Amino acid sequence: MKKKIPDKTVQRLSVYYRCLYFLSQQGTGEISSKSLADLLEMKPDQVRKDLSYFGKFGKRGSGYYVPDLVQQIAKILGLEHGRKVAVVGMGNLGTALAAYKGFEVLGFNVVATFDVSPQKIGKKIRGVMCYGMKDLNKVIKEKNIEMALLTVPPEVVQEVTSAIVAAGIKAILNFSSVTLNVPKGVKASDVDLASELKSLSYFMTTSNR
Amino acid sequence: MKKKIPDKTVQRLSVYYRCLYFLSQQGTGEISSKSLADLLEMKPDQVRKDLSYFGKFGKRGSGYYVPDLVQQIAKILGLEHGRKVAVVGMGNLGTALAAYKGFEVLGFNVVATFDVSPQKIGKKIRGVMCYGMKDLNKVIKEKNIEMALLTVPPEVVQEVTSAIVAAGIKAILNFSSVTLNVPKGVKASDVDLASELKSLSYFMTTSNR
DNA sequence: AACTGTGAAGTCGTTCACAGCA
DNA sequence: TGCTGTGAACGACTTCACAGTT
Numbered sequence: 001m002k003k004k005i006p007d008k009t010v011q012r013l014s015v016y017y018r019c020l021y022f023l024s025q026q027g028t029g030e031i032s033s034k035s036l037a038d039l040l041e042m043k044p045d046q047v048r049k050d051l052s053y054f055g056k057f058g059k060r061g062s063g064y065y066v067p068d069l070v071q072q073i074a075k076i077l078g079l080e081h082g083r084k085v086a087v088v089g090m091g092n093l094g095t096a097l098a099a100y101k102g103f104e105v106l107g108f109n110v111v112a113t114f115d116v117s118p119q120k121i122g123k124k125i126r127g128v129m130c131y132g133m134k135d136l137n138k139v140i141k142e143k144n145i146e147m148a149l150l151t152v153p154p155e156v157v158q159e160v161t162s163a164i165v166a167a168g169i170k171a172i173l174n175f176s177s178v179t180l181n182v183p184k185g186v187k188a189s190d191v192d193l194a195s196e197l198k199s200l201s202y203f204m205t206t207s208n209r
Numbered sequence: 210m211k212k213k214i215p216d217k218t219v220q221r222l223s224v225y226y227r228c229l230y231f232l233s234q235q236g237t238g239e240i241s242s243k244s245l246a247d248l249l250e251m252k253p254d255q256v257r258k259d260l261s262y263f264g265k266f267g268k269r270g271s272g273y274y275v276p277d278l279v280q281q282i283a284k285i286l287g288l289e290h291g292r293k294v295a296v297v298g299m300g301n302l303g304t305a306l307a308a309y310k311g312f313e314v315l316g317f318n319v320v321a322t323f324d325v326s327p328q329k330i331g332k333k334i335r336g337v338m339c340y341g342m343k344d345l346n347k348v349i350k351e352k353n354i355e356m357a358l359l360t361v362p363p364e365v366v367q368e369v370t371s372a373i374v375a376a377g378i379k380a381i382l383n384f385s386s387v388t389l390n391v392p393k394g395v396k397a398s399d400v401d402l403a404s405e406l407k408s409l410s411y412f413m414t415t416s417n418r
Numbered sequence: 419a420a421c422t423g424t425g426a427a428g429t430c431g432t433t434c435a436c437a438g439c440a
Numbered sequence: 441t442g443c444t445g446t447g448a449a450c451g452a453c454t455t456c457a458c459a460g461t462t
Contacts, residue, residue, distance in 0.1 A: 006453060007408075014407035018386060032421060041388060044421090045455055052423055060422045060461040077407050078414035085406075092308050096301030102386055102403045108410075147409060171409040173402075177227060177311055179250060187412040189405055193382075194311045196398055197294075198223035198286050199216075200356060200380040201317075203396040205287035215431060241443065253443090254433055261445055269444045270440040 009050045015040060016047070017073045018106065024066045032063035079107035084145045086169075088160060089152035090115040090130055093175060097149050099126040108147070112139050133160070140167035147171040154178045161188075218259045222282055224249060225256070227315070229279045241272035288316035293354045295378075297369060298361035299324040299339055302384060306358050308335040317356070321348050342369070349376035356380040363387045370397075 019039055023031065033044040033051075040047075051057055051064075054076055058064045074080055085108050087098045097103075098110050113130045115121060121132040131139050139145070148169045152160050157178045164172070165186055172188040174180050177195070180188040228249055232240065242253040242260075249256075260266055260273075263285055267273045283289055294317050296307045306312075307319050322339045324330060330341040340348050348354070357378045361369050366387045373381070374395055381397040383389050386404075389397040 010411050011408050014404035048422060058422050061420050078410045083410060092305030096305045099301050106403050108406055171413045173405055173409060187409055189409055191405060194315050195223035196382055196400060197317055199220050200382060200396055200398055201287045201292055202219050204380045267444050270442050
């Protein structure tokens with residue numbers, strides 16, 4: 001529990017979480033690293049190693065008790081209490097994200113959206129109020145929003161980023177294909193759709209893997 | 210050029226591509242690994258190593274000639290001639306993807322969309338015709354579509370996947386949070402938004418990195 | 419007997435450091 | 441001299457293999 005935890009392990013923790021959450025809802029009691037690994041198409045060793053970075057959650061001889069493990073992972077990931085999320089930029093992608101059910105069920109709540117368009121400002125979009133950019137600071141602070149999904153045009157990405165960081169946002173998921181420049185203490189992660197497609201294209205043209 | 214090329218290298222190739230494409234449009238002639246690395250916030254060594262897997266593109270003493278390098282990478286990534294892409298599932302996310310400008314400029318063309326909704330079938334959405342699921346096979350074969358962006362509900366993901374693979378799709382970008390089961394020869398890649406968010410959440414709660 | 423937790427070994431990817439060319 | 445291309449050293453992540461627990 002004292003060693004450095006690989007990034008990859010943390011990413012996989014999310015995958016375990018979704019799977020275990022599902023299993024717990026199905027009423028599954030215990031599960032072995034082998035069964036869980038099979039479900040996720042990975043090796044049992046990997047599952048055990050990953051979990052062991054955070055503690056000893058399993059029972060030798062039987063496996064892991066699913067409801068407890070879900071709780072533990074939720075705690076590690078900081079999901080015990082719903083996290084408040086803002087969507088900044090309500091174009092097609094932003095609207096899709098604001099409506100995405102996958103987030104809510106897993107402890108993320110979109111509590112505000114932002115856009116520049118006067119047609120959108122002041123209206124509820126998919127049940128969530130849309131504010132103008134000038135209210136960024138006020139709303140983020142008032143509602144205590146910690147995370148943002150950024151889907152604004154590339155030209156204004158950096159400007160908007162500075163504004164939301166100043167307002168207190170601690171984590172950003174960035175959907176523009178521009179690399180974000182954030183101060184220490186703020187975590188940013190990029191989702192680059194075009195890059196994903198290009199990797200696919202490469203793998204299609206070759207026969208490796 | 211005979212050795213196995215790391216996956217990570219291929220992924221970065223996409224990043225180099227976008228950057229170099231931009232530079233070439235700006236009229237940049239030559240660039241050193243150092244300058245390119247600075248632009249992308251990476252190390253020059255990494256850039257050179259990555260490129261060297263595919264050949265010797267640079268000139269010692271001066272650097273790389275941008276227009277040529279762009280061409281070379283486009284060729285490696287299979288982007289010389291536009292690739293045809295279908296969007297399957299025209300909910301919010303699918304609609305956003307179909308309209309996403311970032312794809313077209315880089316050699317991907319969305320030439321068909323598919324949905325189950327009678328309100329959408331037969332209409333053009335963002336300039337692209339929307340077909341019913343029963344036409345999947347016909348349209349994909351007729352138009353020679355090679356790649357698909359999958360944004361259908363989890364319940365039908367596997368079923369739809371089988372259908373499009375049977376129709377000849379060779380690469381799939383999967384946006385549902387379900388792991389795809391594809392035959393050998395087909396490359397699938399998952400974009401898992403909720404997982405991304407959860408990793409962020411973890412990094413927010415700790416102070417490492 | 420079944421399964422976990424974990425050092426040790428192995429594999430994969432990155433960084434170093436320098437030889438070689440323009 | 442300036443910068444590429446690349447083996448070699450290093451570091452990160454994965455897999456192995458087994459001791460330990462129920």
